[in-house]
Amino acid sequence: MKMSQLVGKRIKEDPRDAVTPSHKFILRGGYARQVSTGIFSLLPLGKKIVDRIENVIREEMNRIDGQEVLMPVVLPAELWEESGRYQSVGQELLRFKDRNGKDMLLAMTHEEAVVHLLRTEVNSYKQLPVMLYQIQTKYRDEARARGGLIRVREFTMKDAYSFHTSQDCLVKYYERAHEAYVRIFKRLGMKNVLSIESNSGMMGGKVSHEFMAVSEHGEDTIFVSPDGTYRANREIATAAWKYTKEPAKALQKVHTPGKESIEDVAAFLGLKPENTGKAVFYRDGEDNLIFAMIRGDFEVNETKLGNFLKVPELAFANDEQIRAVGAVPGFASPLDLDRKKVRIVVDRSIAESSNLVVGANEADYHYLNFNFDRDLNGVDVTDIATVREGDPCPVTGAPLQLARGIEVGNIFQLGTKYSESMDCRYLDENGKSHPMIMGCYGIGVGRSMASVIEQSHDDYGPIWPITIAPYEVHLCSLTPNKDGVGETADKIYRDLKNAGIDVIYDDRGEKAGFMFNDADLIGVPFRLIISPKTLAEGKIEFKRRGEKDVILIDLAALVDTVKSAVADEYRKYE
RNA sequence: CGGGAUGUAGCGCAGUCUGGUUAGCGCGUUUGACUGGGGGUCAAAAGGUCGCAAGUUCGAAUCUUGUCAUCCCGACCA
Numbered sequence: 001m002k003m004s005q006l007v008g009k010r011i012k013e014d015p016r017d018a019v020t021p022s023h024k025f026i027l028r029g030g031y032a033r034q035v036s037t038g039i040f041s042l043l044p045l046g047k048k049i050v051d052r053i054e055n056v057i058r059e060e061m062n063r064i065d066g067q068e069v070l071m072p073v074v075l076p077a078e079l080w081e082e083s084g085r086y087q088s089v090g091q092e093l094l095r096f097k098d099r100n101g102k103d104m105l106l107a108m109t110h111e112e113a114v115v116h117l118l119r120t121e122v123n124s125y126k127q128l129p130v131m132l133y134q135i136q137t138k139y140r141d142e143a144r145a146r147g148g149l150i151r152v153r154e155f156t157m158k159d160a161y162s163f164h165t166s167q168d169c170l171v172k173y174y175e176r177a178h179e180a181y182v183r184i185f186k187r188l189g190m191k192n193v194l195s196i197e198s199n200s201g202m203m204g205g206k207v208s209h210e211f212m213a214v215s216e217h218g219e220d221t222i223f224v225s226p227d228g229t230y231r232a233n234r235e236i237a238t239a240a241w242k243y244t245k246e247p248a249k250a251l252q253k254v255h256t257p258g259k260e261s262i263e264d265v266a267a268f269l270g271l272k273p274e275n276t277g278k279a280v281f282y283r284d285g286e287d288n289l290i291f292a293m294i295r296g297d298f299e300v301n302e303t304k305l306g307n308f309l310k311v312p313e314l315a316f317a318n319d320e321q322i323r324a325v326g327a328v329p330g331f332a333s334p335l336d337l338d339r340k341k342v343r344i345v346v347d348r349s350i351a352e353s354s355n356l357v358v359g360a361n362e363a364d365y366h367y368l369n370f371n372f373d374r375d376l377n378g379v380d381v382t383d384i385a386t387v388r389e390g391d392p393c394p395v396t397g398a399p400l401q402l403a404r405g406i407e408v409g410n411i412f413q414l415g416t417k418y419s420e421s422m423d424c425r426y427l428d429e430n431g432k433s434h435p436m437i438m439g440c441y442g443i444g445v446g447r448s449m450a451s452v453i454e455q456s457h458d459d460y461g462p463i464w465p466i467t468i469a470p471y472e473v474h475l476c477s478l479t480p481n482k483d484g485v486g487e488t489a490d491k492i493y494r495d496l497k498n499a500g501i502d503v504i505y506d507d508r509g510e511k512a513g514f515m516f517n518d519a520d521l522i523g524v525p526f527r528l529i530i531s532p533k534t535l536a537e538g539k540i541e542f543k544r545r546g547e548k549d550v551i552l553i554d555l556a557a558l559v560d561t562v563k564s565a566v567a568d569e570y571r572k573y574e
Numbered sequence: 575c576g577g578g579a580u581g582u583a584g585c586g587c588a589g590u591c592u593g594g595u596u597a598g599c600g601c602g603u604u605u606g607a608c609u610g611g612g613g614g615u616c617a618a619a620a621g622g623u624c625g626c627a628a629g630u631u632c633g634a635a636u637c638u639u640g641u642c643a644u645c646c647c648g649a650c651c652a
């Protein structure tokens with residue numbers, strides 16, 4: 001490719017709207033352009049990278065016996081009504097009507113579509129297990145797209161679905177898929193990707209892992225033990241908290257005028273937040289009230305609470321709703337509540353501590369010396385605490401480290417959620433019908449591209465791994481009108497192309513600095529510089545992106561040297 | 575949906591508080607010359623309904639109201 005013809009200009013200054021490195025460089029390097037919030041067009045450089053990422057994914061999916069298919073973006077609502085998701089998924093699902101008034105939607109994932117396909121094509125245990133995958137557009141009407149390509153509304157995703165006759169078979173395949181994912185992210189040149197335990201959320205199912213590209217600009221918070229044995233999303237992370245119990249003292253009501261917050265009460269009584277019990281009121285989608293109680297120094301983890309209660313949505317209750325169940329906001333107590341009107345869920349930190357300060361359900365009063373075992377019975381005790389940095393790892397006990405990650409992929413053991421509701425069944429050896437057991441496996445393609453930049457760039461631009469770089473070699477011709485430089489560069493360009501090297505050739509005759517800055521933004525791993533300075537001695541300069549060192553190579557040996565350097569480079573990602 | 579910010583040439587910005595003839599600057603673009611190893615110099619040129627709408631005013635980029643768009647934080651999120 002000649003730079004003089006390449007569509008997509010490099011931009012010298014940071015675009016106003018870009019904050020993260022990947023967003024800046026995607027725009028500055030001419031990889032993509034934003035069309036609307038969370039909606040992008042890819043320019044030739046970006047399209048090329050995306051194609052290469054997709055090819056790596058495709059090879060690895062084929063390697064674990066995947067069969068590629070292509071399903072539509074537009075689906076009829078009736079398909080999603082079968083699974084129940086037409087109702088259960090919120091505004092993230094873009095719904096619309098076609099000209100006949102029929103309800104349609106833009107698919108945000110393809111469980112329904114793949115089940116629709118599979119249930120007519122596969123009916124016998126003899127045909128299972130099977131995995132179908134596609135690399136295709138998804139649309140999610142995100143409340144807030146952000147960070148360039150990191151969180152968008154329209155995006156390309158590789159989504160795969162496996163079908164099995166037994167949980168055992170699913171688990172075995174899940175492990176193969178996990179291995180394939182590890183290979184994919186290595187081949188894509190990501191430097192730090194962790195597979196972590198995650199919450200399975202709206203997908204249903206039980207076991208799931210997220211693949212997190214560690215980056216300070218990631219949206220998810222993850223906790224990792226120092227030796228890496230424990231890795232979990234903050235949504236489900238837990239810790240080996242230690243509590244000590246002291247002999248219970250007598251319950252005592254104290255006057256605490258105007259002290260509503262944990263900090264105020266603790267300070268007023270000369271105690272620490274961990275000597276108090278905090279009351280947090282939630283309501284679920286059906287307006288049932290939940291009283292969550294946790295030690296004053298912890299925060300309630302709504303995901304854990306929601307999972308425990310098996311409710312998809314929790315919202316904070318307002319003061320009116322709190323009063324309606326006989327509790328006093330700011331001074332709420334678990335002690336004198338009408339259990340018919342409110343469900344109490346207690347965190348272990350409360351059950352394992354002693355002599356806590358809790359509300360008295362009376363304005364301006366608290367109780368001293370609340371002891372769970374003595375004072376409260378018949379309520380649920382579980383872990384609803386949010387892990388904090390430094391809390392002890394549940395496996396090793398070492399202080400947990402906090403990191404930010406971009407979710408580039410995930411894998412789920414779905415089970416029979418979709419096959420049961422949508423009647424995707426097979427006949428076993430005895431002619432008996434069973435729902436297929438499913439797994440699903442996703443990778444965000446554009447997000448992967450952005451994540452590679454986040455993990456691999458310098459002040460001047462991306463440093464692409466050769467496996468997904470837009471080109472393998474960047475050829476710069478300095479002063480092409482002098483001393484046969486242009487002619488030599490033209491010949492080298494042809495020779496390298498004939499040798500199977502993918503070359504981008506800067507034939508524009510710009511100033512050296514101008515070309516070098518553009519080359520840095522394009523981020524190709526190897527650079528060749530042809531100039532009168534070295535050409536007089538029959539030499540060409542050869543350097544790596546991101547390194548200062550320049551090697552002089554003989555013109556005669558150029559093609560072989562470059563070929564072997566490129567081949568060596570690929571080997572690093574195997 | 576809550577909080578914050580920003581919309582002026584392809585890009586980045588100034589001008590707005592305190593209204594006043596023809597709206598500026600840098601980069602980029604086009605033409606020419608000189609240059610030639612980290613975004614060079616000189617000269618000339620093209621490029622704008624100041625996000626949109628209504629209002630106030632003799633006069634609005636500037637003041638008022640509304641509206642739309644974009645970004646950031648939060649809420650939400652396979």
